[in-house]
Amino acid sequence: MLRGLDIRDILIIDRLDLEFQPGLNVLTGETGAGKSILLDSLGFVLGWRGRADLVRSGAERGEVTAWFEVPQGHAAREVLAEAGLPDGDELVLRRTNTTDGRKTAYVNDRRVSGDVLRRLSDCLVELHGQHDDRGLLDARGHGALLDAFAGHDNLLSELRESWRALAAARKAEAVARDQLEAARAEEDYLRHSVAELDALDPQPGEEADLDARRRGMQAAERVRSDVQQAAQVLGGDGAEAQLVAALRWLEGAADQIGPLLEAPLAALDRAMTELSEAQSGVERCLQALDFDPFELETAEERLFALRALARKHDVLADDLAGLADALRTRLAGLDRGEEELAALGRARADAEAAFDTAATALTASRAAAAKRLDAAMAAELAPLKMERAVFSTRLSGAAPGPAGRDAVSFEVATNPGAPSGPLDRIASGGELSRFLLALKVCLTASTPGVTLIFDEIDRGVGGATADAVGRRLASLAATGGGQVLVVTHSPQVAALGAHHWRVEKSVTGGVTVSRVVPLAPKDRIDEIARMLAGDQVTPAAREAARALLGGR
Template sequence: MLQRLNIRDFVLVDRLELDFQGGFGALTGETGAGKSILVDALAFVLGERADSGLLRAGAEKTEVGAEFDIRALAELKSWLAENDFAADDDLLLRRILDAGGRSRAYINGSAATLQQLRQAAEWLVDIHGQHAHQSLLRGEAQRQLLDAHAGHADLARSVGEAWRTWRDARDSLEAAAEGGEALAREREQLEWQVRELETLAFSADEWESLNQEHKRLAHAASLLEGAQFSLGLLAEGEGACEAQVRAVASRLDGLAEYDPALSEVAQLVQSAEAELAEAVSALRRYADRVDLDPARLAEVERRLEAVMGCARKFRALPEELPELLSRWQQRLAELGEAGDLAALQARVDAARQQYDKDAAKLSKARAKAAKALGDEVSQGMQELALGGGRFEIALVPVAGGNAHGLESIEFRIGGLAGSEARSLAKVASGGELSRISLAIQVVTSRQASVPTLIFDEVDVGIGGGVAEVVGRLLHRLGRERQVLCVTHLPQVAARADWQWQVAKSKEGAAIKSRVTPLDAAGRVEEIARMLGGVEITATTRQHAKELLGQG
């Protein structure tokens, strides 16, 4: 959920830091005080389009940061990790816009694109109202909402996988049918290339061992001479140091009886004597093993030349030849399958049958869920001053189907602007759309994944008993999700778990907006103001207490 919002030099706000709570919160204030500025600031940090008009007068840049608790959003954490962002329990989004219109975005401190900001926002917040950030109008979101509510998102994914399998099989068949001659030429070339590398029978491990053996054989004379020279100086020549070190060790050992101070030196020399003896023994074994073998050297050189010849021919590094052979063998197997048009056609038919089976099952499930959800939302609309309105979910056939099934999903409304049901985007006004979305969110709240909902002016054009219903529905929704509502109706605000007041003030030549969290007494005063009247009286305060359940 949204935990904190930091705003700097945004429209009428100079500096503002807000700590959010869970449940249902109301944002109230006089008309024109800037209540919707907070919603605009949040939309800005979530990647909404922006221009320099958002900067407070005289400011060089505006900056908004939003912190979210994402412990329950496993998919978002996976997305963050896949995109090389820190994936902790807290998520910080930050966006800066300068006077020149240049925008910068950050996710958990790392630079991000606006597209990445918007992608992350899809898991975090849904803003409903007379603003652009409304997923309810997108066909993709409508489909996902229906599938999630009905609990068949896994079936929808299976349909997508079946579609891709069928498409790939169809593409392979078309390529084989249209490019038979080209495929035959490719197969012929691959066959002789594979034969040559298989005849070479070369491995990456062999390349390393060949080079080591060649280096040893090519320098065998020098190696033998160096070993014998070292043995002469150390042990076998006149005045060899091994005998001299042994003599020094013996002499010091005897002298140590007279002066213990020489004992440590004697021990060091004795240790050197032992290590020298070990080195001499190893050199003798090595000298016995070194072999001058011109025939083997010539054989190794022929093998190296054969490997390097193939590498030059195929324009690869010698150690890359085994991987090259593997790729060619795999491609040759694919071409063998591609040449069998009957087998390819059978694969296409089987994939299409599987897609049709899964898609038909999904269509049946969607039709049942669409009817039930449509009835529930229609019932909710009647309570929200949308009497006579009818919510329908149309399954519009898609010729041949696609990755999402045999139909597209379209939310429709009937009874508001004529009896015929038409697309939600074309029928509902801003206020109606807010209330319709409220009805949908209440019905689908348990299945939906977005943890924070914001309703901006959902109560436009209503009052009285309907306002009480809106407040009750928002309060109910706040039990499952974090809900923030910008409202001018006391009946709605009184149902909130917490409330902020937005006020506009003049400081010198500047006009600024301020947000004040209200305590119990402050809420009574604010609700009383919202109830109307130039002067707040004891009667209006009593009425406010009654609405708040305090009196």
């Protein structure tokens, strides 16, 4: 509920403080007095789109502050919580505008974006008028209005859940189908590659082992002939034979010359022992260098085969075994893909059936609610002097989605037998105002805690019809302790207000200033008499005003 509005240096308002009350609040005044400026100012602080040149001439900046009473459970509290803003029983919105066009918004003294401001405004205030394009005339929102009137939140929740499940099932089936088609496209490649890898059966670390063995055998092939020649030189036909001969010759000479050859003979004896050890070592080396040439050929062939297959698949040789496992998994997925795709198809069909059931139930509930709304509108239009008009809630098919498969539109026919059509195309100005008012009365239970503003919604009507409009506005304001603000030129509507303000304009020192004056009971008589009579307020006009006020 809007409790107050503080305006500083906006257009022709220098300073204005207003305190609003529950019930029907009416604002009247001469054309051009500044009533629209009040709505411009309120729209500015709520973040609505509007004129850019708001700052009063001569001022550096303009500022508007609005404060609202927000009871527990009010939708604005959820917006505050999501935005991380302080919460309380009172909500204060403030917005400034400088002469260079910079706008700054605050909520409970915390700076916020225009988006947060607009989200708050959506659950705080509704503006309706002859050229209303924010709510009731927007056919895109008719479905939500009908759902709110129907009160079938449980059906909407079930439908949204079934739609999410259906969307997930369709996506899973589509992904599986794409994967299966891609696998089919490479089936021959997969089967050939797996067979090739299985035939080779590569093992991790095998490449390094084969390479080491190959290098060893190649090295042995190169040095074995040298070692063999060394063995021959050291053997019986080589050094050993020469040493044996030398030893035999020296031993014969020693028998004749005595001890002179003892030292050389001892050295030769040692040399024979070392030679024997050298021969044994060389023989062991030759045995170690022995290899089967076929083994070298086999090792080379397998090593080359491993490396060729690794290049073919662009992986390391040690990764071939893992690649084989991965390809076998993909091939197995292809083999069982048909079964999985069939299972996903059954799951999707089940989800479609569940959505169809939920959508059918919601359509039935909407159809029943549409009949109730049409009946309620008929009851509301009669007191508004439109008993011959027909309001119809049309349901037609729409593409399935999270809101169901229904398109909802409000249509009217102003006279029996006349074709029906959208509100804003069929009704005249005065008729449109009454249709909007009747519709808002019927839907008011769906928007608790929202301040309703009607900008000259009574334009184009007068007399008993204007009185009927005023009574419906008063009834709307009285519903659940609500609040309605009406800008009006109709004395009949003004007389039914619980609270009355007059907007007036004056020129002081060559400067035009607009102000808003709360009216006492006597002042209300004069204002309503002015609305009845014009510039010259007559005693008869005052009597008529008293009659409209019911003797107040």
